[in-house]
Amino acid sequence: MDDATEQVIIIGAGFGGLSAAKRLARSGIPFTLIDKRNHHLFQPLLYQVATAALAPSDIAVPIRAVLPPGKTDAQILMDRVDGINTEKKLVHTVGGARLRYSNLIVATGAQYTYFGNDDAWAPHAPSLKSLDDALNIRRRVLLAFERAETTEDPQLRKRLMTFVVIGGGPTGVETAGALAELAKATLAREFKNIDPRSARVVLIEAMDNVLTAYPEHLGRYAIDKLERLGVEVMTGAPVKAIDGHGVTLDDQAIETPNVFWCAGVIATPAGEWLGADMAKNGAVEVDAFLRPKGFDDVYVIGDVSSAKDKDGNPLAALAPVAKQQGDFAARMIIAKHHSLPEPTPFRYRDWGTMATIGRSAAVGKFGRLEVRGFFAWLLWGAVHVAYLVGFRNRLSVMINWLWSWLTYHKGARLITGPDEADVQSLDSTTAVEKELDKTVTNLEESVAR
Amino acid sequence: MDDATEQVIIIGAGFGGLSAAKRLARSGIPFTLIDKRNHHLFQPLLYQVATAALAPSDIAVPIRAVLPPGKTDAQILMDRVDGINTEKKLVHTVGGARLRYSNLIVATGAQYTYFGNDDAWAPHAPSLKSLDDALNIRRRVLLAFERAETTEDPQLRKRLMTFVVIGGGPTGVETAGALAELAKATLAREFKNIDPRSARVVLIEAMDNVLTAYPEHLGRYAIDKLERLGVEVMTGAPVKAIDGHGVTLDDQAIETPNVFWCAGVIATPAGEWLGADMAKNGAVEVDAFLRPKGFDDVYVIGDVSSAKDKDGNPLAALAPVAKQQGDFAARMIIAKHHSLPEPTPFRYRDWGTMATIGRSAAVGKFGRLEVRGFFAWLLWGAVHVAYLVGFRNRLSVMINWLWSWLTYHKGARLITGPDEADVQSLDSTTAVEKELDKTVTNLEESVAR
Numbered sequence: 001m002d003d004a005t006e007q008v009i010i011i012g013a014g015f016g017g018l019s020a021a022k023r024l025a026r027s028g029i030p031f032t033l034i035d036k037r038n039h040h041l042f043q044p045l046l047y048q049v050a051t052a053a054l055a056p057s058d059i060a061v062p063i064r065a066v067l068p069p070g071k072t073d074a075q076i077l078m079d080r081v082d083g084i085n086t087e088k089k090l091v092h093t094v095g096g097a098r099l100r101y102s103n104l105i106v107a108t109g110a111q112y113t114y115f116g117n118d119d120a121w122a123p124h125a126p127s128l129k130s131l132d133d134a135l136n137i138r139r140r141v142l143l144a145f146e147r148a149e150t151t152e153d154p155q156l157r158k159r160l161m162t163f164v165v166i167g168g169g170p171t172g173v174e175t176a177g178a179l180a181e182l183a184k185a186t187l188a189r190e191f192k193n194i195d196p197r198s199a200r201v202v203l204i205e206a207m208d209n210v211l212t213a214y215p216e217h218l219g220r221y222a223i224d225k226l227e228r229l230g231v232e233v234m235t236g237a238p239v240k241a242i243d244g245h246g247v248t249l250d251d252q253a254i255e256t257p258n259v260f261w262c263a264g265v266i267a268t269p270a271g272e273w274l275g276a277d278m279a280k281n282g283a284v285e286v287d288a289f290l291r292p293k294g295f296d297d298v299y300v301i302g303d304v305s306s307a308k309d310k311d312g313n314p315l316a317a318l319a320p321v322a323k324q325q326g327d328f329a330a331r332m333i334i335a336k337h338h339s340l341p342e343p344t345p346f347r348y349r350d351w352g353t354m355a356t357i358g359r360s361a362a363v364g365k366f367g368r369l370e371v372r373g374f375f376a377w378l379l380w381g382a383v384h385v386a387y388l389v390g391f392r393n394r395l396s397v398m399i400n401w402l403w404s405w406l407t408y409h410k411g412a413r414l415i416t417g418p419d420e421a422d423v424q425s426l427d428s429t430t431a432v433e434k435e436l437d438k439t440v441t442n443l444e445e446s447v448a449r
Numbered sequence: 450m451d452d453a454t455e456q457v458i459i460i461g462a463g464f465g466g467l468s469a470a471k472r473l474a475r476s477g478i479p480f481t482l483i484d485k486r487n488h489h490l491f492q493p494l495l496y497q498v499a500t501a502a503l504a505p506s507d508i509a510v511p512i513r514a515v516l517p518p519g520k521t522d523a524q525i526l527m528d529r530v531d532g533i534n535t536e537k538k539l540v541h542t543v544g545g546a547r548l549r550y551s552n553l554i555v556a557t558g559a560q561y562t563y564f565g566n567d568d569a570w571a572p573h574a575p576s577l578k579s580l581d582d583a584l585n586i587r588r589r590v591l592l593a594f595e596r597a598e599t600t601e602d603p604q605l606r607k608r609l610m611t612f613v614v615i616g617g618g619p620t621g622v623e624t625a626g627a628l629a630e631l632a633k634a635t636l637a638r639e640f641k642n643i644d645p646r647s648a649r650v651v652l653i654e655a656m657d658n659v660l661t662a663y664p665e666h667l668g669r670y671a672i673d674k675l676e677r678l679g680v681e682v683m684t685g686a687p688v689k690a691i692d693g694h695g696v697t698l699d700d701q702a703i704e705t706p707n708v709f710w711c712a713g714v715i716a717t718p719a720g721e722w723l724g725a726d727m728a729k730n731g732a733v734e735v736d737a738f739l740r741p742k743g744f745d746d747v748y749v750i751g752d753v754s755s756a757k758d759k760d761g762n763p764l765a766a767l768a769p770v771a772k773q774q775g776d777f778a779a780r781m782i783i784a785k786h787h788s789l790p791e792p793t794p795f796r797y798r799d800w801g802t803m804a805t806i807g808r809s810a811a812v813g814k815f816g817r818l819e820v821r822g823f824f825a826w827l828l829w830g831a832v833h834v835a836y837l838v839g840f841r842n843r844l845s846v847m848i849n850w851l852w853s854w855l856t857y858h859k860g861a862r863l864i865t866g867p868d869e870a871d872v873q874s875l876d877s878t879t880a881v882e883k884e885l886d887k888t889v890t891n892l893e894e895s896v897a898r
Contacts, residue, residue: 038595038864055504057861062639065858070638078595078864095599131865146487146527150544189519190511395848409514412506415487415527416580 006102016302017107019326030073049134051178108268110303162256167263168205170355177358206238279306288345301325455551465751466556468775479522485529498583500627557717559752611705616712617654619804626807655687728755737794750774
């Protein structure tokens, strides 16, 4: 699709891009929103899909359903951007589209990095960014228990029942807590040859504490809570290697096929596309109006943006930052469109942040106020449900949570995907089936009945 | 796993196998249930996953959650059976297990057949048997609209917006109706360059009517309802060929990449494993006690069984038949175990059957009573919700249905799976990303932070 018409283009339908799109849609300014997926994903709850508590459709909504092009001036394009020509003001996509922008909002987000070991480590330590990642991890976790149940080799069984989560940020802490809950409560009585409660869940962090974005004592509290859930927390433990055998640390090796990567995020390559100044994580340096130096028609927001607060400290890669930036960038464009005065510089309103630990505890920081424990956990649940897009998702998530909180059951404990039937090789079976198909063939008369 | 202990073994956790397992669990007799998947699937609603109305976890439950081995004497084995040694009384699995049975219940079900054209047709016309099949079809349908939106080639657009369902049985009728509803209502206003209402949905059937298991006038009624939903129904139209271009019939060819196969079912190869007499569809011929000739320790039930009613007519391949047979086979084994008198021969209690057509009509047959229309549709919904396994699933399905009935929205309209980002080739993008990863690498200090 070659579109010569100048238009507002938004790249990415995460928290930032969607927030900008909603504001533009309300203003009546036409725009095109490009995303490589057809859905907006509520990332903060993705670990609950990976640990079988929620279904994919609980935490994702079709972009078209949020911004129906029939009711707004939005054009939604499912395609992957692979370059920006800033001279000709063109956005290039893998699908071959060349779209001309009048104003551009770049909201392409962050991605996991394995610190230069992508090729070697990534195949053995999947990360958690998309729904497919989450379904892949869910499959690996549930299959590990199934295989442990059928093997008679005690060494293999031990390895299969060891789970390592790397990275002590919110995602790592939440994933480790949820894995422990899955093994020690949900699956506890569901096997004959193994005791899932004896599963080993290890959380590995290179620094000396977890949740380092929070005050130190909240990190210590999280470690204490995780240990009570049965998680082994190893801090000050940088990873030396990951391979098919497991994880190697300075002083020990942990043998397991179940390694999950929640550490090390860098920005997507939009800075390269723009030829803009970048922070060391690849995020684009922007001014107080969220524009890279030298651009007055490009806004970079969310995790791919490196913005500073009024004291010159970089803003964290958080959903509320992205949302407020998206709204701000849209307001800049609306002001320009209507030749109104420019808004005052962007300023992040910090309403606080929270992280949860297992089924009854959380930590939170709201300015100088700190919360922890059961009340914090209830608050965490309420906040996350309130921010979910779409009434149906809210209702479904609440029911799933209430259900699994009361019963310890997880609603989405399904093994699907390419490995499904592949407990080992299937060649022999399919051969048998094909053989029978052929013998039956002769007996069939009609073609389509 | 080599298990020399004699035990009751059930192969397959569909309606038949699960029903037998529940009865045995209540009786306290230990048994092993083998299935290649970790979940029981509520097949009659699978087409709703394929058409984005329900999530996979709405219609599937983990087998271990239904029969917790910690609370019963059940052993659950996720593995694929690939043979039975009737002389040594051993069940062989792909995973290498050799399990010795005292009594065996075979409930391996049916599978799709392409009438001898499996290799040529199957890649172009996926069928609908597992959750993965349904997710594959959902991805193909939703991607077709996304691609139609971005292409500028009117011929390609037309092909992408043509959907062909082959087979006028309940699954084909239900799938075609749901596809029409998706295109003409749910997606109607969500695109800019295409009008989804102009999508062509074709139902092809070789015989002269659809739903031929019902009285003829109910089939005619279904055709009328489908046509009102915008489905083109072609009866008396045997398929000559299916390839990458579409479907060829006697008098025309329909060009489309979207062909779905709901015709032609045969039994799984258990008859071969047992060396038993088989009906022409490969199902095992059984006596009035559901045993193949010459066996007194093997019961064959459900779609892989060819049983007769009191008039000598074969029983249909329906969930209620399988469930009643599973219960019967378990009662036979319990009687034997306790040296009680044998039950009287199996007799199917026919409570009736139903099929739905789109969002407000259904047909049903209850003995001599026939129902159709809106009331039948409500009844269909109530019956299906009532038979879903698990309270959580029931609640979730009811909410999803109510929600989509009121709003026309579909809750599970997500494109996931290997094709997700692959709108075209992604090689170029990933190359760019890897390049950036490497340049950023030098800047990173710690390994696991």
